[in-house]
Amino acid sequence: MSNKNLARRTDISVRFKGVDITKSIKKYLISITYTDNEDGETDDLQIRLHDREGLWLEKWLQKAVEAAASDSGFTIQASIKRKNWTGNGKDQKLKCGKFELDAVTVEGPPSVVVIKATSLPLCFRFWIFSYISSFVTFFPPVLNCVFTV
Secondary structure, X not given: OOOOOOOOEEEEEEEEOOEEOHHHHHOOEEEXXXXXXXXXXXXXXXXXXEOOOOHHHHHHHHHHHHHHHOOOOOEEEEEEEEEOOOOOOOEEEEEEXXXXXXXXXXXXXXXXXXXXXXXXXXXXXXXXXXXHHHHHHOOOOOOOOOOOO
């Protein structure tokens, strides 16, 4: 619960490969953009960080590329908390979901690193696994993805 007398604001939470890095990125954070697309389309997440010291481009990028190339991939989880949004002091948390690293781009000067991540529908992940497995086992992939909640 937030103080009713304070202006509405947002707060974020970001995890890279299961590690909470929220405090580490706050001083570099320019913006975070979450796009929740329609069903059947992938959602996306963009994190923009200023990189005047070269921390993200020089030190972090190499580790991210190695992690993305590994079997486990490079996952990013994010949530956005709306604090006192309607003036009643109540907070609402939006869990954006789980994403996979898609691209890292650099803009500037001044140096800005943009981390782009995309969610993959469970159906797509299953299809890719089945498709790759079919080469090994000579078994055709199952493309039926129907989920009932």
